[in-house]
Amino acid sequence: MTATAAGNTATVQQRPSSTSPVRLLGAAGRDMDLCIPRSSRPGLGSAGEISKRDSLWPGRVRRIGRAQLRKWKLNALCEPVELCLSELVTNALAYGQGGVVGVxxxxxxxxxxIEVTDGSPDKPVLRVADPDNESGRGLALVDAIAETWGVTDDGTCTWCRLSVPREQP
Structure with missing residues (x-):
């Protein structure tokens, strides 16, 4: 499956990953990989800035994730997964390195x-944002929603894990 929007193409592939410690849980035959091409070059501009073109990707990834969850009949997870995807992808685009962000x-x-690979060895840090701050809440939201989250030893992949409800609608 390939998703195309505004001249950018993200490729969805079915393949295994060994970047996450939670991969040890064992695959149930349901996986989706997405490679997002970055339009901005890391290291240009201020840390935390993303290009206008890249700022469209979190919304696209939310829609792709929702479609995949519906296909898997995991509708109850759509909202929390969309929020986690959005926050992790935004952080990867803002602070990652390299030409591609992997989801x-x-x-x-x-x-x-959910695993988001950004190519940066700098590990994200959970911060406490002041009420007037416009940013700094992404990982706090993931921490509040996900059962657990973490970063691989090499710092390049941030992941989170959510429980699948027993009863599916």
């Missing part, structure tokens, strides 16, 4: 796992 969504036993 992986898969079900492992009774959990749904």
């Amino acid at each position: 992986r969504l898969y079900q492992a036993d009774s959990h749904l796992v």
